[in-house]
Amino acid sequence: MPVLEGLGSSLRSLMDKITRQPDLNEKLVGEIVNELEKALIRADVNIYNVKALGEEVRKRLLEEEPPSGVPRRDYAVKVIYDQLVALLGGERSQLSWPEKDRLHVVLLVGLQGSGKTTTAAKIASFYMRRGYRAGLVAADTHRPGAKEQLIQLGAKIGAPVYSRGDKPDEIARAGVEELRKAGCNIVIVDTAGRHKEEKSLLDEMAQIQTKLKPDEVYLVVDATIGQQAKAQAEAFSKVAKVGSIAVTKLDGSAKGGGALSAAAATGARIRFIGVGEGIDDLEAFEPRSFISRLLGMGDLQSLLEKVKEAQISEKQMQEIVTTGRFTLVDFEYYLESMSKMGPLSKVLTMLPGVASLPSEVTKGAEDDLKKFRVILKSMTRKEKVDPSLINASRIRRIAIGSGRRPEEVRMLIKRYELMRNQMKQLKRNRAMLRKLGVFGAQ
Ligand SMILES: Nc1nc2c(ncn2[C@@H]2O[C@H](COP(=O)(O)OP(=O)(O)O)[C@@H](O)[C@H]2O)c(=O)[nH]1
Ligand SMILES: [Mg+2]
Known part of the structure; x- marks a missing residue:
């Protein structure tokens, strides 16, 4: 199933409409912003973020002069692309490439059912395919069969799994030590997602984090919860330094736009998106390529390139005029x-x-x-x-x-x-x- 199908198709028809305009006037800009806002709201993006984005797009389309040689409609596509990229975390790189000559410890946190255990194996497999030696630690002692699930996934991808013990923080610490000795350079620790009460879950995460001192804490959130991802991220951020996020189940979720934008707004990086139940259904996330694909314009790259070139030549022109x-x-x-x-x-x-x-x-x-x-x-x-x-x-x-x-x-x-x-x-x-x-x- 394609990712963010609904949002993608609304945006594509909007882009189509824009590129068919001979010119853009205030009325058309109003319509464009309206449609853009509607599409984002339908994808569950937070209304305040939508309004802010809409205002920015409107202002830029009405006030900014496209660089010479660039038609206003092409510039409009570029402006919308820019703002959507910013909504999903901007231009900064989202990927993380740990050094291979030392052990990188990853702690996964998130609610039960968010896809943690599956994502632990997916991330391990992702790095293994890129030459890392990955290991897994099963530190979920609450859900029946949780350890077994991770052991099976580990066997499937050929990664060692540590699961001995019954105290989560002890399992985590011992597991990392053993897998370090076994020669792993990336270890992913899977944790529990449900307790009798939220507080005891968060306490457990705080305890594991203190004992383990992971290099990276990942929050795993389910895209189907949409903009509520924000509240989840805030809750976990209170007890652990969440620097990375994996958004799962983007396949077939109508609220994925909300989940992604909420995750991006936390300041953590959305490193991966889950796009299916299979081990390989994990994609490294990059806002730029994600939005390009969503806008689905084959010639989007050349359009962006053209605008950039024109901006450079305009700058040179200005320099010539100044000097x-x-x-x-x-x-x-x-x-x-x-x-x-x-x-x-x-x-x-x-x-x-x-x-x-x-x-x-x-x-x-x-x-x-x-x-x-x-x-x-x-x-x-x-x-x-x-x-x-x-x-x-x-x-x-x-x-x-x-x-x-x-x-x-x-x-x-x-x-x-x-x-x-x-x-x-x-x-x-x-x-x-x-x-x-x-x-x-x-
Ligand atoms: N469609 C889809 N299903 C997923 C994805 N990630 C996880 N799942 C499914 O979500 C369910 C819960 O996953 P699990 O890893 O056990 O979640 P945990 O409780 O957080 O460990 C399982 O049925 C997974 O197959 C995804 O990206 N897409
Ligand atoms: Mg699990």
Whole structure:
């Protein structure tokens, strides 16, 4: 069963709708935010988080100017992607790769039925497939058959299981010692999830943690509880330093969005998600790839890449305008980015400020662009950085090297100088930057 099916399909139809808009106005932005909020609420994301996200998206879509060359609709997709990634924990890496030359001790906590025992084996198997020597400790002395369940799972994946003793903290400590001697470099301690009362369960966890001093405490939460994951995380955080979270049963849970966002909001990292009952149904969690997959756009990566590139070139542009320094290196860079934007003649006609460009710049621009790119490749880096070096003999050499005529090399230099002068003017009048829009489509 696909993960977060409902949320995924709502988001995908929203993305579809956005990318079909020629432009976005305030009304459309309102509709988009509305639909986005509805989809998240249906997935049980906390209403306050939904409203905050909605407001942020609305503000960014109305106030932020997309970088040059990026249509507003593509930028909207990028903004929504960003905010959803932030909702699930942001860009920081979620994975944990313990060193292999020392023992890494993992303590799993969570309520009964959340999937702890299954997840203990899944995590062990995950690390074993990546070259770790994993061991398991069965420290659940409350649930009948709990030890047996872990022993069976251990046998299935070929991991040693320690289960002797009847005091949880003693089992945990002795188990870790024995598995260390057996050569394990990662040990996962499974614990109980139910007591007569919550307090005694939490006391037991506190006691194990004190005795064991684990490197990592994992909370295992069941996605079907949705945003209540927050309360669970808070309860366990009182007695143990929960730094990692595994969210289980994301397959087929309609509330997974709520569970994931609540887990992310605790500040702990969602390292894994459980997506089925099988040992292999565990995925390392990364907000970025998770959201990309949820949005299901095959070309999402290239769209994001395009926006990023445009943002970089915009930054360079600003730098040129601020410093007034514009070399052939910059000229080449912009010719390259222009050629990526599609037929130049089309790009130029779309520009609001074309009328303010000398006709020489626009005339035959398409052909010139191709020629210029070839010629520039025959120049040395030194010449591009300091074009004043380019004298008659250098022009001859560049012409021969690129298979063009010396007049064409001179034309390029003239064109470059024209543009450089424009840049100098821009420096004097920065407000003209947008109006000119030399390098921006849209
Ligand atoms: N569909 C699904 N079932 C799961 C997942 N993880 C655990 N389970 C099931 O949840 C039930 C409880 O799991 P268990 O590991 O015994 O939970 P514990 O009481 O916390 O140790 C078992 O039937 C598991 O097969 C998951 O990611 N997806
Ligand atoms: Mg269990």
